[in-house]
Amino acid sequence: xxxxxxxxxxxxxxxxxxxxxxxxxxxxxxxxxxxxxxxxxxxxxxxxxxxxxxxxxxxxxxxxxxxxxxxxxxxxxxxxxxxxxxxxxxxxxxxxxxxxxxxxxxxxxxxxxxxxxxxxxxxxxxxxxxxxxxxxxxxxxxxxxxxxxxxxxxxxxxxxxxxxxxxxxxxxxxxxxxxxxxxxxxxxxxxxxxxxxxxxxxxxxxxxxxxxxxxxxxxxxxxxxxxxxxxxxxxxxxxxxxxxxxxxxxxxxxxxxxxxxxxxxxxxxxxxxxxxxxxxxxxx
DNA sequence: CACCATGTTCCTTG
DNA sequence: CCAAGGAACATGGT
Numbered sequence: 001x002x003x004x005x006x007x008x009x010x011x012x013x014x015x016x017x018x019x020x021x022x023x024x025x026x027x028x029x030x031x032x033x034x035x036x037x038x039x040x041x042x043x044x045x046x047x048x049x050x051x052x053x054x055x056x057x058x059x060x061x062x063x064x065x066x067x068x069x070x071x072x073x074x075x076x077x078x079x080x081x082x083x084x085x086x087x088x089x090x091x092x093x094x095x096x097x098x099x100x101x102x103x104x105x106x107x108x109x110x111x112x113x114x115x116x117x118x119x120x121x122x123x124x125x126x127x128x129x130x131x132x133x134x135x136x137x138x139x140x141x142x143x144x145x146x147x148x149x150x151x152x153x154x155x156x157x158x159x160x161x162x163x164x165x166x167x168x169x170x171x172x173x174x175x176x177x178x179x180x181x182x183x184x185x186x187x188x189x190x191x192x193x194x195x196x197x198x199x200x201x202x203x204x205x206x207x208x209x210x211x212x213x214x215x216x217x218x219x220x221x222x223x224x225x226x227x228x229x230x231x232x233x234x235x236x237x238x239x240x241x242x243x244x245x246x247x248x249x250x251x252x253x254x255x256x257x258x259x260x261x262x263x264x265x266x267x268x269x270x271x272x273x274x275x276x277x278x279x280x281x282x283x284x
Numbered sequence: 285c286a287c288c289a290t291g292t293t294c295c296t297t298g
Numbered sequence: 299c300c301a302a303g304g305a306a307c308a309t310g311g312t
Contacts, residue, residue: 003290003291059291079291079292081291082290083289083291120292163291170290170291171289172290173290273289274289
């Protein structure tokens with residue numbers, strides 16, 4: 001469930017459900033996702049603690065908890081990796097095949113499910129300090145973006161995925177933002193004019209904001225993965241049939257006509273990952 | 285069997 | 299020392 005918008009929507013959804021919940025038990029089925037925390041470490045910190053709040057930073061979930069009878073709070077860091085999901089189930093519900101960690105409450109349980117186990121749930125929050133600015137923060141300006149892209153010379157697309165420059169963009173929204181800004185993903189990042197940087201800045205924020213707005217209004221499927229792709233990137237809402245990629249204008253549309261000029265969308269590989277773009281609209 | 289997949293980190297190569 | 303590229307992690311879909 002990864003990029004920034006999905007995490008944001010998940011955080012908004014989960015926060016009111018978690019606040020005040022007391023953790024009675026911790027069930028670790030895949031210790032790998034705790035890295036570098038250990039199972040005993042996590043259990044000792046969490047059992048008896050209560051959820052205070054939940055925030056997002058980049059693609060990370062930041063839980064704040066408090067030990068019973070204490071005023072001091074401590075953080076718990078989550079990351080969904082490529083295939084992670086988090087949701088509440090009734091206390092006695094059966095767990096999915098790829099449940100990685102389960103936090104048990106009196107009447108419900110928080111399930112962290114992750115088929116590929118690339119995600120994390122850990123007491124180590126150090127990764128957050130390496131993140132660049134929040135793209136939707138009002139303090140993040142077009143000038144900041146231009147400076148971030150300035151340093152070495154690399155393609156725009158690859159740079160946008162660098163979480164230390166801007167936090168939260170992933171492979172899908174990086175392509176989408178470049179399409180809207182009409183900038184080539186292959187273009188060197190370090191020589192954008194102020195005007196182009198401004199365009200990219202606006203596009204990037206627009207793409208992320210629209211995705212959050214969309215995910216907030218549609219009824220999403222919060223339960224266990226049912227074998228299909230439940231990402232809201234693809235417009236898969238509960239009770240909806242079909243998976244039209246309507247929301248995405250270029251991603252995964254190789255060979256299809258550009259929505260702006262009808263030229264065939266092209267797929268290239270950059271940094272070992274797929275990039276989609278319109279060779280006509282997105283010139284250097 | 286082949287290739288692809290929303291992410292991050294570590295290692296090698298130049 | 300730095301940047302770029304690749305592999306690894308692990309599972310599933312087409």
